Amino acid sequence: MKLCRVHIEPAGAETLVAAGTSLADIVASHGVDFPCGGQGRCGNCCVEILSGRVATDAGSQQLLVRKGLSPAKWALACRAQVVEDLTLRVPEREHPILTDASTFADGEESGCGVAIDLGSTTLVVQLVDLHTGRVLATASALNPQSRHGADIMSRIAFALCDRASAELLQRSVRQELGRLVEELAATGRLDEVRKVVIVGNSVMHHLFCGFDVAPLAAAPFQSPHNEACTFSSVALGWALPDCPVTFLPNLSHFVGSDILAGIEALRLHRSDKWQALIDLGTNGEIVIGSRRGIVCTSTAAGPAFEGVNISQGMRATTGAISGVDAETGAVRTVGGAAATGLCGSGLVDAVFYLLRQGRIDLTGTFTEALPGGRFPLTPAVALTQQDIQEYLLAQAAIATGFELLLHEMGLEASDLGRVYVAGGLGEAVDLAHASALGLLRGNLSRAGNTALRGAKRFLYDRLADEAEEIARLTSHFALESCPEFQDAYIAHLFLGGEDIL
């Protein structure tokens, strides 16, 4: 077997790989994104070839040329293989990861617990002193499954290729979580761990636990496996004393234990007043609840908020436009770097800016002909008519889900005490702009990483039973079988938010 040396700049890392190895396998841990899951469609996994040569295909080369890059000097990492010694330069990108600093203790327990937020994009692991509630250490990383697609639908598609693909997704995330647990060892307290709680969306649940994701891919979307699953830390190979590792149950086929934990974190099930929790993503999850009951739904918003299907979309990493000044059009980028693309919060702001300045109308159509059909936000980043259309489709899905759930419960938005917006996008998006566009409405509040906060609470024996109680209190509203859905969705394909029903 021929071995090749691959040097990676600017990290200065070097690795020895077999000829034929995909560049994606080499650069995935260096922050390169794979939004289309390696299908050679998005062009976002470009790496620069400083020396050496790679094997690739004509389609990839054409895509690079369309992006204005020379195929002699650039490659799509997902479509190129090593054939000789190489030096690569990968874009330096930081992925901000939302953790949670809150403490909670009931003063009765001792030892330590580990809470894990297994997100589609990021993994966060916290070691907690159960007596004081103090977070002793936090470790985080990108979800290695991102190598096979940025959003959950592309993850499902990859898992369905064959059994080996599903096993690869399971193995890679279990190993990476094991590595993060090892990072916590510096505290000297790992031998006190007596419990691990994991929360995540239903796709992450199925992949981690080893359940078939096929039922999540097609109507009627009913998986027989939404239950909690407990593993042994030793069987997982994690550097912990033998203790249970429990992945909490899903609330329904597309509402996972990250939302269950969010309900716990916000105490929705104990609230006198109705409250809502929204998590914006490929599947927008919406929950409305109080001590009188909880109803949840999920709505297929598509991956626009993750930067997928947006011509210059990207995740919220260094160089992504994360905000646009509504008056001047000045952009703000992640890390303050030169703008190279647009992430979810930047997309919301860009659409708001265009509407406010009269550059688009309420249908999202440009009000004048633009060169190349593109509105430049910076010299390097532009928005197209199709991008605005993708945004509108995502907005309409969220707004329709929220409205129909309110309608189902006989409530008005004004009946809700607060509408909490969770997760990374919830932290970054301008809530006033999102409300003015019609994406969100009500008394909006940022909620932070409610999944991790709730997972920490579930480490306590006294609260562990609440997971069951919340699951019992929660019913699922199937948006897809709602007869009003189509009309409401079409009526929401406009900017400027108003009640439809």
Ligand code: FES
């Ligand atoms: S083109 Fe490589 S991930 Fe999309």
